[in-house]
Amino acid sequence: KDGKADPLALAAEKDGTPVFKFPRWRVKGKTIREVAEAYKSVGAELNVLPFCTQFIPMDIIDSPKHGSIIYHPSILPRHRGASAINWTLIMGDKKAGFSVFWADDGLDTGPILLQRSCDVEPNDTVDALYNRFLFPEGIKA
Numbered sequence: 001k002d003g004k005a006d007p008l009a010l011a012a013e014k015d016g017t018p019v020f021k022f023p024r025w026r027v028k029g030k031t032i033r034e035v036a037e038a039y040k041s042v043g044a045e046l047n048v049l050p051f052c053t054q055f056i057p058m059d060i061i062d063s064p065k066h067g068s069i070i071y072h073p074s075i076l077p078r079h080r081g082a083s084a085i086n087w088t089l090i091m092g093d094k095k096a097g098f099s100v101f102w103a104d105d106g107l108d109t110g111p112i113l114l115q116r117s118c119d120v121e122p123n124d125t126v127d128a129l130y131n132r133f134l135f136p137e138g139i140k141a
Contacts, residue, residue: 018042024054031057039063049103050138053082061103068103070110071141073134075099075117080108085126085134096120096129098138116141 009019022035039060047061047068061068074084076099079091088096097117104110118133 025060026055026057031059036060047103052103056103058105061105069100069113070103070108071138072099072101072108073130073138075115076101076108076112085129088120089124089126089129094120096124096133098134098141100141114141 009021012019018038018041020035020038022032022038024032025035026032036057036059040063044064046064046066047056048071049056049068050071051073052070056068072080072084074080074088075095075097078093079087085096095117096119097115099108099112099115101108101112102110116137118137120129124132
């Protein structure tokens with residue numbers, strides 16, 4: 001983004017971990033064969049999906065031995081979908097937070113693994129809330 005390299009991808013590449021950046025996982029509802037083969041070649045035991053912005057095919061979600069978990073920046077089920085941090089502020093929520101949940105075939109609907117929350121401060125912005133709580137506590141979680 002903005003000419004900056006993805007720090008997670010850089011760390012993975014430095015460690016010798018394969019990095020794939022698929023623009024999409026499926027076409028017309030079907031998993032792209034080459035994408036599935038590349039993914040399965042690493043033998044993942046758990047998928048960790050932070051800020052998942054596209055629907056990952058269920059054969060990929062269900063592939064790892066331990067399944068797939070997703071980080072979402074809201075206290076689910078409130079503010080499912082995109083712009084969850086924005087909606088937390090727009091709706092005047094007193095609490096903000098995040099959820100880590102098991103992926104399923106719905107939009108942020110899987111069983112919740114854990115949730116953490118904080119108070120929304122009077123002058124919070126999306127950036128302030130993200131940097132003060134959602135990012136650092138999400139990493140810890």
